[in-house]
Amino acid sequence: MNNHNILLDIQNLSVEFRTDDGVVKAVNGMSLQIERGKTLGLVGETGAGKTTTALSILRLIPDPPGVITDGSITLDGEDILAAGKHQLEKMRGSLVSMIFQDPMTSLDPVLPVGEQIAEVYILHERISRQEAEKRAGEMLELVGIPALRGRDYPHQFSGGMKQRVVIAMALACNPKLLIADEPTTALDVTIQAQVLKLMKELKSKYDMSMLMITHDLGIVAEVCDEVSVMYAGRVVEHGTLEDIYEHTAHPYTEGLFHSIPNIDARARRLIPIPGLMPDPTDLPPGCPFAPRCSYAVEECGKALPASISLSDTHSVACILRQKEE
């Protein structure tokens, strides 16, 4: 892989939240890379550290209590963790932007949506308000909303429409990386299908990279090129769609596939993953998935399994795979 081709490079990132009840280790030595023009799906359950990772890229971790304790994040050649306040402000919105899960809470309820989009242009491109509002109208048209509706307030839009507004705002300054944090979880399936289609189209139109955070392996299959599966703050398996779906290697990924109700396989009884995600204030030594893993052996509890590569594109952090080698 050519280094120049990599837009986002996260190495060994660790983030913890220091609370009165103890230190919550949200992200523990996670690494991922996104190539230019590609979409990476970041999959995992609640508490896996997906959103914390995304917020670290934007340096939006609330501090205190959140602290980035280790690792590096390089975005388009710039060291994010060393960037100053001014540089970060310039970068957010123009180099990288983010779409949040809940469109109802990520818009300002007392400003017309057109003005909210225009704000992005005024801040980043220093153009006149009039010019900015014209371009905001063009952005709205692009996501399928008549420019005239820019005068309306967020509560006058449905959930799907609001998410379109948020997308328009995120893409206003043509960012190189778009982070989408569960962008369709709050939407109905038919509306979800519309929004996903729109995002796919815009992604190729603007030649962006995308980090798609989701818990839905169906959405990943629909929009992503590569997948990283996260568990307890680490990437446990990474590969192309084919690697993950056809040659599943990590027991946790396998567990996820077995527990999804599948529309094509009716009679099959679901096989849930027993137990719960480990408490992030008190992670077990060794592999964090071992207590729930049906293949676990004694060694799993001893040391954190290193990530090993199964092929050029496929890597997994599981001691059992190491043995097979």
Added chain:
Amino acid sequence: MAEEHPILEVRNLKKYFKTPKGMLHAVDDVSFCIQRGKTLGIVGESGCGKSTTGRSILRLIEPTSGEVLFEGRDILRLSKDEMRRMRQKMQIIFQDPYSSLNPRMTISDIIAEPLRLHRLCSSSADCEKRVQRIMETVGLAERLVNSYPHELDGGRRQRVGIARALVLQPSFIVCDEPVSALDVSIQAQILNLMQDLQEQLHLTYIFITHNLSVVNHLADEIAVMYLGQVVEKAPAIELFEHPQHPYTKALLSAIPVPSLKKRTEMQPLTGEISSPINPPQTCRFAPRCPYACDRCTEGVPALRHLGGEHYVACCLCQQ
């Protein structure tokens, strides 16, 4: 099966809400019946009236008109007292395990409350014993009896909700999106639990959900709702294999499939659900329907028999 009386029969159920802008038709002429021990899945998107239907059946909301026959008796005519006694047999599990449990009560108090309300315990020891037994049934550890809801995770909280519904030994349970607030791995645990309980206790479920793949695993029969009306009703396998109504087809194709085989380009429905306030007397799906023609605006299509147990309300599917 045909000779057996259905445990629940709903006839022409309507629930309208008065709003400043006019009458909101939340549930508009819905009819169905369920045999004992079976599961009916009610599927639809937000605003289609599926939860209102579930709640109207238990009279948690008073329906505007219609009949709800439970074991042959029309429960809409029961007095308040009679209805309370009837609810021993009819229970509900709510969607959000975070807001459906009283945060100031312990787990054992929450589960014992229905027993106390119905005065079913001879002594507090008896009550304790029953609570323990039901906690074991739903897989809650005994050490949790004195915990409060905030100390439990979502999956366990939903187990408490299930225990509370089961403690009265009901024969019929409305499950209103019981797993949609849970993570997939936990969701599978709860779905399996509900299936096991149904077999052990011979329960009848109405399973309300927006997620077609979830009911695929549980339901014997599925009713698809759109804007307050049932647009298609069929045995689960039949519905998945031969969907007839354009809305059912669109719903099925909009589900992202977690597999690389069978990749088909998504053809999302255009537009959004229209307003349920004073809806026109036409097919309510017509404005979004890719096949809509003049006939679709000539009146509300009735639910018609297609053969077998398959019913559909679409003027194009009836030739």
